[in-house]
Amino acid sequence: TVPHKNSRCLEYPGSKIKRFPVPDANVDWSQNWPQYKPVSHSDPVLAKKPAWADPDIGSFSPNFNTVDGAVDRTSFEGKYKVEKEKPLNPRGRTGLTGRGLLGRWGPNHAADPIVSRWKVDAKGAKIHHPVSKRPVLQFVSIKRKDCGEWAIPGGMVDAGEQVSLTLQREFSEEALNSLSVSPSEKAEIHKRINKLFKSPGFQVYKGYVDDPRNTDNAWMETVAVNFHDESGDSVSELPLQAGDDAGQVQWVDVDSSLALYANHSHFLELVAKERKAHW
Ligand code: RP5
Numbered sequence: 001t002v003p004h005k006n007s008r009c010l011e012y013p014g015s016k017i018k019r020f021p022v023p024d025a026n027v028d029w030s031q032n033w034p035q036y037k038p039v040s041h042s043d044p045v046l047a048k049k050p051a052w053a054d055p056d057i058g059s060f061s062p063n064f065n066t067v068d069g070a071v072d073r074t075s076f077e078g079k080y081k082v083e084k085e086k087p088l089n090p091r092g093r094t095g096l097t098g099r100g101l102l103g104r105w106g107p108n109h110a111a112d113p114i115v116s117r118w119k120v121d122a123k124g125a126k127i128h129h130p131v132s133k134r135p136v137l138q139f140v141s142i143k144r145k146d147c148g149e150w151a152i153p154g155g156m157v158d159a160g161e162q163v164s165l166t167l168q169r170e171f172s173e174e175a176l177n178s179l180s181v182s183p184s185e186k187a188e189i190h191k192r193i194n195k196l197f198k199s200p201g202f203q204v205y206k207g208y209v210d211d212p213r214n215t216d217n218a219w220m221e222t223v224a225v226n227f228h229d230e231s232g233d234s235v236s237e238l239p240l241q242a243g244d245d246a247g248q249v250q251w252v253d254v255d256s257s258l259a260l261y262a263n264h265s266h267f268l269e270l271v272a273k274e275r276k277a278h279w
């Protein structure tokens with residue numbers, strides 16, 4: 001695997017803090033590197049002890065590598081190491097210790113719903129890409145409020161929550177924030193969304209996310225699932241409306257030139273391959 005990159009971004013998100021620079025060759029923990037002096041950082045929001053976050057280590061010693069009460073502390077990457085009571089990022093050094101903006105020590109589990117449809121012309125015929133000659137997929141993308149980057153409308157799995165519910169809940173919160181619609185329209189939206197998310201979907205990816213918030217002791221992991229509206233008459237017709245941590249929402253053409261948050265474009269590449277779509 002390629003060494004994580006966003007997890008080594010110089011300036012830590014939401015702060016002016018600079019990570020200790022980690023060259024590609026020194027990412028892996030197995031590389032002995034006595035000069036490594038990572039910066040310690042926990043966002044001030046964690047000091048307020050929000051419900052979604054762990055307490056500080058010292059007063060608190062969670063059961064790592066297990067499902068610890070309602071909190072899943074297992075990693076899709078296998079068993080991670082715990083050193084001096086702190087879990088170690090399975091993909092290696094990030095130049096920063098502590099939790100930064102993340103709530104959990106170790107893996108922070110998220111879910112990414114990739115809702116797709118075929119791009120069609122006015123007559124409803126699939127549009128093929130002039131170069132690849134393949135049909136073009138579109139997916140529901142949101143513009144994140146925190147960094148302004150376009151992304152999949154994903155979010156954190158709440159303690160004890162089923163991932164299938166997180167997928168539907170986050171999509172509804174971020175892309176279908178139906179504030180201004182009538183109760184009957186709301187019911188119709190609900191019906192279509194329920195139906196789409198009850199379909200099995202295609203599990204695109206399960207594992208580490210190269211997220212800029214990652215640290216040596218806390219990192220993002222996700223389950224990305226594709227829900228596809230093949231005939232284009234279900235969710236495709238719903239009015240999108242940005243909500244929660246999304247500033248904007250729209251259908252975006254799936255293409256290899258997409259610059260998306262974290263490693264989300266990799267997930268879309270896998271969707272395009274699976275559906276034999278343009279990439
Ligand atoms: C990414 O952060 C995941 O892939 C998911 O899209 C997202 C979850 O975090 P929030 O959107 O809740 O900030 O790593």
Ligand code: MG
Nearest residue numbers: 155170244245
């Ligand atoms: Mg959210």
Ligand code: MG
Nearest residue numbers: 153154155245
């Ligand atoms: Mg989100």
